[in-house]
Amino acid sequence: MYNPVKTKKLVITSPFGRRWDFVNKQWIMHYGIDLRCYDFKNKKFLPFQATENSIVLRIKRDRNDNGIVVLKPLQSNGYKELKYIHIAIESCSLFEGQEIKAGHLLGWSEIRGQSNSHHLHFETINNDGVKINPQIYIDKYLL
Numbered sequence: 001m002y003n004p005v006k007t008k009k010l011v012i013t014s015p016f017g018r019r020w021d022f023v024n025k026q027w028i029m030h031y032g033i034d035l036r037c038y039d040f041k042n043k044k045f046l047p048f049q050a051t052e053n054s055i056v057l058r059i060k061r062d063r064n065d066n067g068i069v070v071l072k073p074l075q076s077n078g079y080k081e082l083k084y085i086h087i088a089i090e091s092c093s094l095f096e097g098q099e100i101k102a103g104h105l106l107g108w109s110e111i112r113g114q115s116n117s118h119h120l121h122f123e124t125i126n127n128d129g130v131k132i133n134p135q136i137y138i139d140k141y142l143l
């Protein structure tokens, strides 16, 4: 798997798993990992990129106004879908059904919907439709 954010070193701002929801005061499950999309040292935003050769399955906004791109990898590596959330879909020049290569630029993060910082919420969905922790696949890129 390529790095889902176009940068050499990734920073996880929120891991996969249960987390405390300060607003609603309850534990909720976080079904992906949050990756920072801003390079503080060089003061620049970091775009999202395809982690493997894929088909663009969906480009949409969900009911919470989050921009989403879903990729279907051409080769299954234990997961059948990759979800990129908090993408400014107006910034991406993709179309559904398009075949893209690993490293293809998808678009940029946005502060909109449920996002209040520039980050990628990244999900991997396995062949049974279950969201699994993507961290093992991107461990080598972590700071």
Ligand SMILES: [Zn+2]
Residues within 6 Å of the ligand: 014, 030, 032, 033, 034, 120, 121, 122
């Ligand atoms: Zn998240």
